[in-house]
Amino acid sequence: MARKSSQSRSSQGKPLSAAPSGAPLSAVCPATLEIYDTTLRDGAQAEDVSFSAEDKVRVAQQLDGLGVQFIEGGWPGANPKDIEFFRMIKTVPLQTATVVAFGATRKSSNAVQKDPNIRALLDAETTIITLFGKSWSLHVTDALGISLVKNLELISDSVAHLRSKGRRVFYDAEHFFDGYKTNPDYALETIRHAVAAGAERVILCDTNGGSMPWEIKEVCEIVRRECAVPLGIHAHNDCEMAVANSLVAIETGVVQVQGTINGIGERCGNANLCSIIPNLELKMKRPALRDRLSHLKRVSGFVAEIANLMPNKHQPYVGDSAFAHKGGVHIHAVLKNPATYEHVIPGLVGNRQRVLVSDAAGRSGLLEKVEAYGIRLDKGHAKLQELI
Ligand SMILES: [Zn+2]
Known part of the structure; x- marks a missing residue:
């Protein structure tokens, strides 16, 4: 079976330009992208998904095996189960990933030293804390009910306090794009x-x-x-x-991409x-994992299983149907050269080609299936005709 040597089967084999006009490529295209997984925090906020602390540890181990740089483990200030996760994960050796705790800036009514959410973040004992704060003036006045100046104080106080305790801080600017559209100077x-x-x-x-x-690009x-x-x-x-918004942001020089499995x-x-990781690696030629892209389908299945969700078989790259061929014309061509109907080699993401037998399959598909079971039939065999 013919196989192309190039990773991607895209006709546009060369990476897309990452540089906006006039900007030097090196300035917008740092060598290393950061994959930041928030399956255990934002993913856990999905309807019908509930991870136990033990589930979270098992998912974290899989993410570490996949080679992501950061795993957002949970929000210790909002969820006792997450406090338990951060206690448990301390004893689990991880090879590549750093576990990150997530939480909000202090409440306006609390001094930062006495804010329970900030305290819970420190008690999680992670080296990095992702702190989110308000960028959208509407949220400051209507959700928090405080002045715009006061919100700036909350941000400064909270970040500075965590830094004073020796923690590295990633700052999540919540609602940034909506905030920028409303009041760019304030955002x-x-x-x-x-x-x-x-x-x-x-x-x-x-x-x-x-x-x-x-x-997203403009902002x-x-x-x-x-x-x-x-x-x-x-x-x-x-x-x-x-996915498109994340990739466009990376094209402008953003280095960290946050998302969830599936x-x-x-x-x-x-x-x-x-979708983001294989698009980065195979289409944009931007290394994102440490040569572990072929683990992707397995990790996708693992998370669906632990989350008790039916896997989406039509999911790009990792779904069971992503490289499944049903139409007779497709099957005939893909068996001669997979590049005819596959945009990448399925094995690169841990998936595989499947040939489906149906009333649309035709002779080639049926022959392929029969041979998979070790039965040798000539293309002109009467039995094959009878089966069709
Ligand atoms: Zn979110």
């Missing part, structure tokens, strides 16, 4: 405060999942010029744009790492 001011207080990453969040790729390019630290992207899938998450889900 930028929130992240300037986070960086000034010591945040080492700023993650731009499309929390409501309502942004289009061209909006990311502006923020990259304004922000002194590397950026991340955290996209939700309410317009089915989360795209599970609140409402319509998060950006799906099972």
